[in-house]
Amino acid sequence: xxxxxxxxxxxxxxxxxxxxxxxxxxxxxxxxxxxxxxxxxxxxxxxxxxxxxxxxxxxxxxxxxxxxxxxxxxxxxxxxxxxxxxxxxxxxxxxxxxxxxxxxxxxxxxxxxxxxxxxxxxxxxxxxxxxxxxxxxxxxxxxxxxxxxxxxxxxxxxxxxxxxxxxxxxxxxxxxxxxxxxxxxxxxxxxxxxxxxxxxxxxxxxxxxxxxxxxxxxxxxxxxxxxxxxxxxxxxxxxxxxxxxxxxxxxxxxxxxxxxxxxxxxxxxxxxxxxxxxxxxxxxxxxxxxxxxxxxxxxxxxxxxxxxxxxxxxxxxxxxxxxxxxxxxxxxxxxxxxxxxxxxxxxxxxxxxxxxxxxxxxxxxxxxxxxxxxxxxxxxxxxxxxxxxxxxxxxxxxxxxxxxxxxxxxxxxxxxxxxxxxxxxxxxxxxxxxxxxxxxxxxxxxxxxxxxxxxxxxxxxxxxxxxxxxxxxxxxxxxxxxxxxxxxxxxxxxxx
Numbered sequence: 001x002x003x004x005x006x007x008x009x010x011x012x013x014x015x016x017x018x019x020x021x022x023x024x025x026x027x028x029x030x031x032x033x034x035x036x037x038x039x040x041x042x043x044x045x046x047x048x049x050x051x052x053x054x055x056x057x058x059x060x061x062x063x064x065x066x067x068x069x070x071x072x073x074x075x076x077x078x079x080x081x082x083x084x085x086x087x088x089x090x091x092x093x094x095x096x097x098x099x100x101x102x103x104x105x106x107x108x109x110x111x112x113x114x115x116x117x118x119x120x121x122x123x124x125x126x127x128x129x130x131x132x133x134x135x136x137x138x139x140x141x142x143x144x145x146x147x148x149x150x151x152x153x154x155x156x157x158x159x160x161x162x163x164x165x166x167x168x169x170x171x172x173x174x175x176x177x178x179x180x181x182x183x184x185x186x187x188x189x190x191x192x193x194x195x196x197x198x199x200x201x202x203x204x205x206x207x208x209x210x211x212x213x214x215x216x217x218x219x220x221x222x223x224x225x226x227x228x229x230x231x232x233x234x235x236x237x238x239x240x241x242x243x244x245x246x247x248x249x250x251x252x253x254x255x256x257x258x259x260x261x262x263x264x265x266x267x268x269x270x271x272x273x274x275x276x277x278x279x280x281x282x283x284x285x286x287x288x289x290x291x292x293x294x295x296x297x298x299x300x301x302x303x304x305x306x307x308x309x310x311x312x313x314x315x316x317x318x319x320x321x322x323x324x325x326x327x328x329x330x331x332x333x334x335x336x337x338x339x340x341x342x343x344x345x346x347x348x349x350x351x352x353x354x355x356x357x358x359x360x361x362x363x364x365x366x367x368x369x370x371x372x373x374x375x376x377x378x379x380x381x382x383x384x385x386x387x388x389x390x391x392x393x394x395x396x397x398x399x400x401x402x403x404x405x406x407x408x409x410x411x412x413x414x415x416x417x418x419x420x421x422x423x424x425x426x427x428x429x430x431x432x433x434x435x436x437x438x439x440x441x442x443x444x445x446x447x448x449x450x451x452x453x454x455x456x457x458x459x460x461x462x463x464x465x466x467x468x469x470x471x472x473x474x475x476x477x478x479x480x481x482x483x484x485x486x487x488x489x490x491x492x493x494x495x496x
Contacts, residue, residue, distance in 0.1 A: 040064045041087035048213035049098035050257035058140040068127045075119035084113040195458045195485040200436040202248040206268035208278040209234035213258030218283030220403035230279045236416030246436035265384040276389035283398040291370030292363040293393040296352040298376035351388035359422030366414040445490040454489040467493045
């Protein structure tokens with residue numbers, strides 16, 4: 001006999017279901033009444049003061065809605081956090097030498113937190129929320145930029161800057177001529193000029209300590225932070241260059257604050273650097289690996305990054321145009337712009353690999369090498385088309401014995417000397433024509449057979465014609481990037 005429910009049974013089931021739903025709803029309301037929604041906590045506020053900005057980091061227990069705005073009369077920055085409360089004493093926050101004089105906190109709209117920073121100068125605020133990582137929970141980052149203020153206290157000498165610009169302009173003009181299929185000799189002829197007094201300028205090296213501020217980098221088994229080790233080594237590298245006649249170095253950061261990866265290469269470009277070296281300490285999950293490594297930019301990484309750069313039309317100063325953007329590429333198609341940038345990067349990568357070999361050789365004399373040759377990878381910090389650059393992994397901070405060495409001032413000095421000596425060795429063999437090293441090299445050459453010492457009034461075309469060679473052959477024989485000659489400069493005369 002088939003089974004079926006009678007009408008009165010169906011009504012009973014429906015009523016029971018209704019009673020069950022009502023009971024569940026009442027229980028949920030009771031739970032909500034007893035356990036209200038948990039407000040987020042501000043566990044700490046951390047500050048890092050840099051020469052051109054101050055970074056404020058709110059350590060949060062959960063994701064929060066935020067509003068950041070500035071006020072005048074007096075100057076203040078206001079940060080509002082929805083459904084948030086303080087879980088620490090704000091009096092413990094030290095503003096240091098920054099745009100912030102003091103901070104105040106208070107409640108707003110009952111459950112919201114308001115933090116007010118009293119300011120002593122004009123600022124432009126930028127803020128963003130970071131998701132949790134292995135080291136931190138949610139973080140609200142607020143950057144207070146100082147309008148019109150640079151990140152370096154000692155700008156490059158204006159005369160040296162002008163000379164470096166001339167060299168870079170000539171290099172770009174030659175490469176543009178090659179990319180467009182024009183005669184490089186014709187490009188040189190347009191700029192041919194009489195020999196100038198030798199400036200004996202310093203070779204400028206940008207020394208970049210990795211990480212900094214809220215970015216500690218890797219952490220060793222004993223708690224050693226990469227950002228501290230590499231800053232100590234970088235300071236020693238700078239001192240090594242500054243003590244060497246013909247060289248001058250500057251640091252992209254000289255304290256515990258973070259500098260964006262692209263800002264690091266921008267600083268190098270602004271300071272007319274001849275070379276850029278970034279100092280890091282390697283780390284892996286295993287404690288076994290040891291040794292130093294040297295990296296240059298990879299071609300594939302450079303190519304993909306070039307395309308990204310060229311797409312950033314909001315940046316008016318095209319990187320192919322160099323430091324001051326004199327080369328206008330608005331009338332060039334994307335393919336040609338890509339060729340120009342690739343030509344420039346190929347030249348700088350070749351120099352980077354050459355210097356890298358010298359640095360690796362010096363490092364191998366004081367430490368085990370993790371890699372026996374210069375590696376190539378797409379590090380963002382190396383992607384400057386007009387400046388040769390290297391990234392040096394000084395050692396494995398994740399290895400207990402190497403971590404101990406990296407903390408040692410004596411080992412830091414050895415690493416710094418190896419980096420400095422490797423770069424100096426390269427430039428002694430390939431000095432920029434306007435540099436003190438080039439002048440010193442020419443003083444030891446007498447202008448004998450197969451050579452010519454430049455006299456006052458000489459031009460590149462005249463010297464080439466006098467010796468029956470082309471200007472391009474003369475430039476290539478002497479590794480000249482520009483058309484400018486210096487009085488007293490000794491030129492190799494190639495066979496015609």
